[in-house]
Amino acid sequence: MRWQLGRGGWPVGARLIPEATIISAGEAPSRQAIPLAELPQPLPLNAEALDEDAALQMLYWYEPALWHHINFVPTVDRGAVIARRRGRK
Secondary structure (H helix, E strand, O other): OEEEEOOOOEEEOOEEEOOOOEEEOOOOOOOOEEEHHHOOOOOOOOEEEOOHHHHHHHHHHOOHHHHHHOOEOOOOOHHHHHHHHOOOO
């Protein structure tokens, strides 16, 4: 799973994680990405899901009333991910 922080970054405690930072989980560590396990969860709504699993995780973190604020990259089929979250195929 991978996300990219959007505009404004993300203030976490005394530090600001800058916009465009990649956050990853479930894959080999990368020097360019911050591991999800090192950050508070849920990720902020300005974190763009870069793959279907990341998009699905965002839907689990947030209630349906907020789903319209969640951003997916164009290659992720928003309708299919929402259907998966709701238990439909």
